[in-house]
Amino acid sequence: MPRIVRIAAAQVGAVNRADARPDTLNRLVRLLQDAASKGAQVVLFPECAFTTFFPRHFITDEAELESFFEHGDVTTAENTRSVFDKAKELGVDISIGFAEATDEGDHYNACVYFHAKTGSTLSKYRKIHLPGDFEPFPDPDAVNQLEKRYFKPGNLGFKAFRVPDLVGPATDDGEPIFGMMICNDRRWAESWRCLGLQGVEMVLVGCT
DSSP states (O other): OOOOOOEEEOOOOOOOTTOOHHHHHHHHHHHHHHHHHTTOSEEEOOTTTTSOOGGGSOOOOHHHHHHTSEESOTTTSTTTHHHHHHHHHHTOEEEEEEEEEOTTSOEEEEEEEEETTTTEEEEEEEOOOOOSOSSOOSSTTSOOOOHHHHOOOOOSOOOOEEOTTSSSSOOTTOSOEEEEEEGGGGGSHHHHHHHHTTTOOEEEEEOO
């Protein structure tokens, strides 16, 4: 029996280094509302959705750099919670990327799958295949890719997970099985193989 899931990809557009966080949050909420109005059940946001994609910059100011990372529970933190609150209000699940700072002081390029009906995080993924370099280019005007400088490789593996109450009454196939990747992960065969071996049916890949 077929199971139909309506998914929207949120095209956030450019978020600049100096953009105010409330403006970015309002943009994400508007995209979520628009997707919900068109019948989306799941909305996929890109990596580092709450800020500019800061790894393209060489940042020496530690306070500025740390401001791009989310601390604690991203679903309830002051700088991010409005998106999750709106998702819960609308009854729309979201997969959204962010720069994560752990309590131990580690930093990851991460994403979560937020289940609107229960208001809970079903799964978290941390990007494993980090592109770019650690040291910036000598040319001060060059555009860098410094994910290796700002993030550690992910340590959670590729985990498939079931999403309850997404497709109505249960079928013989059970609840749909989802997985997540972030951008460059999609270029590597083992990403797909690991999820495929777990029976994944839908892979959400957030990219900048």
